[in-house]
Amino acid sequence: MPHSPGHRRSRYGRYTGGPDPLAPPVDLAEALDAIAEEVMAGYSPEQALREYLRRGGRGREGYDDLARRVAERRRELLQRHNLGGTLRDIKKLLDDAVLDERKQLARDVTMDDTDRAFREMQMDNLPTSTAAAVNELSGYDWQSTDAREKFEQIKDLLGREMLDQQFSGMKQALEGATDEDRAAIREMLTDLNELLEKHRRGEDTDEDFAEFMARHGDQFPENPRNIDELIDALAQRSAAAQRMLNSMTEEQRRELMELSAQAFGSPELMDQLGALAGNLQAMRPDLDWSGSEDFSGEQGLGLGDGTGAVQDIAELDALSEQLSQAYSGARPSDIDLEAINRQLGDEASVSAETLAQLERAMRESGLLRNGADGSLRLSPQAMRRLGKTLLNDAAKNLTARSGARDAQLAGASGEQTGATRPWEFGDTQPWDVTRTVTNALQRTAAEGSDASNRLRIEVRDVEVVETEARTQSAVALLVDTSFSMAAEGRWVPMKRTALALHHLVSTRFRGDELALISFGRLAMNMGIDELTALPPVHEQGTNLHHGLLLAERFFARHPSMDPTLLIVTDGEPTAHLEEQGHSWFDWPTHPETLRRTVTQLDRVTRRGARTTFFRLGDDPGLKNFLDQLADRVGGRVTAPDLDDLGAAVVGEYLRFRESGYGEVDWG
Template sequence: MLTFRYSRWDGSQQVFPLDDAAIMGELSDQLLSHGDINSALRNLMRRGLPARFGERSMGLQDLVQRLQNRRQEQQQRYDPGSAMEGISEKLKSVLKHEEQSIERQMDRAKSQADGSKDAGIDPALAQKLLKDLQRRAQRSRDFLETVPRKNPAAAINKLRDYEFMDQRAKQEFDELLDMLKKQAAESFFKDISKTLQSLTPEQMKAMRNMVHDLNEMLEQKMNGQEPNFEEFMEKWGDMFGPNRPQSLDELIEQMQRQLSQVQSLMNSMSPEQAKQLQDLMQSVLGDGELESELSRLAANMDFLDPSGSMRREHMFSGDEEIDLSDALKLMDEMRRMEDLERQLRRVQQGGSADDIDREALQELLGEEARQALDQLTRLTDFLEREGYIKKVGGRFELTAKGMRRIGQRALQEIFAYIKKDRPGGHQIDPAGQGVENADNTKQYEFGDNFVPHLQKTILNAIKRDAAGVPVRIQPDDFEVYRTEHLTQAATVLMVDLSLSMAMRGNFTAAKKVALALDNLIRTRFPRDKMFIVGFSTYAREIKADRLAYLSWDEFDPYTNIQHGLAVSQKLLTRIKCGTKQI
């Protein structure tokens, strides 16, 4: 009867606690099929662990599938090309507000000039001011007509030195320009915009000098020299924020991740949009020397990335608009999902689970996924703690306890569906000399083992002579235990290891029978001898502790049963007992 106990949730409960017996059962099945405990453990981690009430925890394959689904959802939702369209729309808004402001100012100036006499203003002066404003307005209109509306980079370069007549339009343009400058800087250096808040000329100069020194250091590394990273960080470390890199390799890795955001975004756009974004990033800083140093830095980073990890492409089919900042964050999320999927697949192939970024897993898939991974990584610890496996030379092997557990499971499966029939215990009828006492007794006869039943012996003496005490016992009064005659047997089990066993799907069943028989004899008949002989092209003895790892002979495909019988007979000749069987 199951008992369910309810309590307040505090985060420490397991929704579906693991089922230890089911885990060992599945591990046994995997081991029977593959003959490799390490492969069996990997398959169990891939599929997930069985929990109580028929549930399963998420396996590595489930985590990979969730990542793929999330990535597909993002690809079907967003349109990265809208990031450039968003910049174009902001520029259109700036131009629209400027043009509307020019017209409003002209209308207001005309009204003031027409009413200047009534307002007590010199009409000649009012007309002069109106003409000056008209000339300026016309120059502004002429200039705005030359601004390329479909090329954001060229438009921004045009408007950079333009004297706005509308403060709102100027504020919008300055905010857009500042945002683009920060994005351009952060495309190389993470968190640098938090250090350089407004990118003033002094800060731009400092950034230019820092990038120059960084290029010098990278080129020293590319030429096989040892750059002084500590000196560089002592001089420029404040520009990298609180999470400053601890080595040059870490700094290179950070910059590659940052560059991959912009590169992946451009790869996910149309060629025209990608060219516009590239031009925009190269020109938005407004500092020719800095732009030259950044181009040099990009070339150096490309040289240090021979695998092309920065050149990723994502196929988007959605129509939801996204701005540039969010588009770059989306590219970073896509990269993290790809990296995490690669880490999970590497573990499925035998890699270490310690290499999985658990923080990224929790952020991308939630706390449940993190807990599932923790359960999977504790699997080997649990099996070691329970004494089922041990680590030998960097690999896991079954212990004697683990072998017995697998043998017991095989034995249970074989007899699970046995039909109800007459009672039996596989005993023989003849009684005789032995070492095990039977429950019944007999009168002592010459030659019997002298194991007297004291109560019945004294009772026989009293029945014979009830004169009183002391009771005198005669030889005929002795009652002794009958003893069961126990014999030993030597058994050789021959297992066909030829390729045909695997091709016909019979090998797993044969291996299961071998494990079950070995477990039965060792637990029920410990005095018996049990040998296992495997045969294919040639025959050989298989030790019991290697039985769980047994597999077919892929490169010796033939069935030499004659050699198997010869090896079996040779093993039996060493045993001195009456019953020998193959």
């Protein structure tokens, strides 16, 4: 059926590479969680990002996985191949030529017996060295046509292999080449050496390069844009050829050098190639011209393929360094994706590109930002997202533990927050009339009800206004930062707990004040970003006395608020603050440390603070000590599992709010 003018037919073809248009977007949430976990464990955000990229994500290879594949590919090349392929092929051609010549001599009845005997003696007494035998037979008058052709193939093969060492693909390109083709190659080599020598003297011009490429550009598939790119491509191949020769045995190198004069039956080829190698080494002395590799396999490689294998190994070594990201200033953008594709295939290239996209997305998303000192830091946006995730986790644990409905933690009855939610049985909050009517209209339209009917509001349409308690709290969360917290695996759960509580207070109870106080050898007030990035320090001391001093000052600054004291610790106090401001440490707990800690707790309690201790670990001494403190001040002790610590702290904060200000909205 003919198509009307302008009608366009869609055509679909096989996907042939490039970014996968159907690939899912990179998962920043997973990456942020993993990076934040490392940050809380003591890594810097920059280190944490690198560790995540090295490790990879769920169902995604990381740089370490790619590096292992690179190492396997390198090992496979060395274990599969050896560098005797050209010598093996030449020996076979020589053996076949000699055999054909013997057959011809045996069946040629017209030949003079003396001549036959002399020729047979020549065949019988050839040197055991392939190179010496080829050189001895270079002037021999072959009687067998097949033998002569095979001997000429030796010269042709040598010429093509010698050229293939320097110019990849020449072995195949010159197969069956004519004398005219070989003359064109010799002319190209002559012109190339003249151009390089002019460049070494600083006498070349752009026109010289353009003229050379106009005449011989079809010999260079790399399509260099200037002479430096031409030199780079040639020098890398030439250096690999030299390393390949270095990797041969001394006997193999000697054989090749002796055979090289037979290449195309013209010693001029080797002279030109030698001059080319000298020019290239002089202009790129920084390349590796002296290295070698240990090829130990059974599959022989010719000179050109051997050089290619050495180039592959060099490329794999470069990829290994790039993937390690261990050098100064390393960035994922350093990784050569084309080289990954060449060496490991499309899937590995896609994995590497995905990791690079992820790194860019993390930096460009606003989740990471550069600090004043140039270091990478978690941004406030990242802290909010992370805090929200941790608070949701804590709420789920709290709900499962209490049997209550899912906790939205919206606040107690009183001041409106501006948010709404669906009504549930038992709610006393006022309706949001606008949202309720809108829900009814949308439901009616979706159900296709008769528009002439009056609008009916059902229970499922009703939304209520979330409210927030008017009474405000001053909450001091004291977290133990002694080294035992890190040594016993409690460091990250402690930080996750602080983040969850911080997010709850800063988003749902904005009228409350929260102080985060760390106490190790000394205590200090910390911002949530400081606490999150705090690395564990191998320093003894649990200075609860100092932490309580800072808590008292915090409560004093907010006299109109109801004070709440939450203490997370895994050890008895072993340090206290002296009048001069120095920390005094002793283990086990010194009576003076105990006296000052208890006295300071009494002072905090007299301000009306309600106190809960969160005991980590099963130390009987700590259990007895905290039980006595709680009894003294009318507080209580809980001993949550590490996975339940966040829910325990958040739940205790909410319990105090419920008991003091009315029921918390769990809608």
